[in-house]
Amino acid sequence: xxxxxxxxxxxxxxxxxxxxxxxxxxxxxxxxxxxxxxxxxxxxxxxxxxxxxxxxxxxxxxxxxxxxxxxxxxxxxxxxxxxxxxxxxxxxxxxxxxxxxxxxxxxxxxxxxxxxxxxxxxxxxxxxxxxxxxxxxxxxxxxxxxxxxxxxxxxxxxxxxxxxxxxxxxxxxxxxxxxxxxxxxxxxxxxxxxxxxxxxxxxxxxxxxxxxxxxxxxxxxxxxxxxxxxxxxxxxxxxxxxxxxxxxxxxxxxxxxxxxxxxxxxxxxxxxxxx
Numbered sequence: 001x002x003x004x005x006x007x008x009x010x011x012x013x014x015x016x017x018x019x020x021x022x023x024x025x026x027x028x029x030x031x032x033x034x035x036x037x038x039x040x041x042x043x044x045x046x047x048x049x050x051x052x053x054x055x056x057x058x059x060x061x062x063x064x065x066x067x068x069x070x071x072x073x074x075x076x077x078x079x080x081x082x083x084x085x086x087x088x089x090x091x092x093x094x095x096x097x098x099x100x101x102x103x104x105x106x107x108x109x110x111x112x113x114x115x116x117x118x119x120x121x122x123x124x125x126x127x128x129x130x131x132x133x134x135x136x137x138x139x140x141x142x143x144x145x146x147x148x149x150x151x152x153x154x155x156x157x158x159x160x161x162x163x164x165x166x167x168x169x170x171x172x173x174x175x176x177x178x179x180x181x182x183x184x185x186x187x188x189x190x191x192x193x194x195x196x197x198x199x200x201x202x203x204x205x206x207x208x209x210x211x212x213x214x215x216x217x218x219x220x221x222x223x224x225x226x227x228x229x230x231x232x233x234x235x236x237x238x239x240x241x242x243x244x245x246x247x248x249x250x251x252x253x254x255x256x257x258x259x260x261x262x263x264x265x266x267x268x269x270x271x272x273x274x275x
Contacts (some may be wrong), residue, residue, distance in 0.1 A: 068095030098187030192223030
């Protein structure tokens with residue numbers, strides 16, 4: 001049976017540099033690998049943000065947004081889908097997470113106040129605060145606020161209280177994940193569950209053996225890093241090393257994004273074979 005490599009990659013801090021959100025330094029390698037593998041972005045970014053990146057670099061693969069909350073599949077790929085999906089622009093949309101209204105209603109509950117009072121939510125920030133918190137320029141800032149399934153926030157409380165908050169939200173079938181810059185209040189989903197959905201779709205469509213690679217740098221990437229065949233951890237900008245329960249086929253870069261993305265991929269046997 002033919003083998004095909006699928007790379008599930010986080011964006012901020014993994015492929016994109018933490019400060020300038022660019023990967024131009026490794027563009028030659030990225031384009032080379034994108035022709036020999038299927039690169040699927042698995043990110044906390046929004047549909048609008050990822051669609052723009054895919055358009056800019058002529059990528060026509062599925063992608064996952066808002067920490068596993070939804071999968072978008074280009075209609076022209078003609079993949080076999082087991083259920084009827086909604087449409088959004090030129091994509092089919094598979095929703096796995098909670099909608100924004102339900103999340104906002106939850107944050108307005110009186111029981112939540114002692115937690116919510118310690119949160120600075122992205123959707124409540126003015127433009128100046130948004131720029132300071134995200135590091136994004138005006139040209140791409142608005143796309144980051146077009147969220148459908150998650151509420152990113154900065155935490156102003158103690159470590160013990162955020163752990164208590166994380167436990168509390170589970171009673172309502174929600175979850176809190178830690179990203180590179182923000183915490184994220186989302187539905188009971190993660191990047192690993194969404195990754196499995198895409199692998200299932202490709203396996204149903206093609207008579208191939210798919211080898212999965214996942215690349216990340218933050219705690220919200222752990223769910224996909226734990227279940228892929230090969231896992232690459234790009235050195236975080238914060239220098240806090242990410243640890244996994246698994247130890248087989250786990251690779252660590254010694255440099256930050258974007259060069260760390262290239263470095264860690266080149267360590268992996270499936271990439272060595274095709275590079």
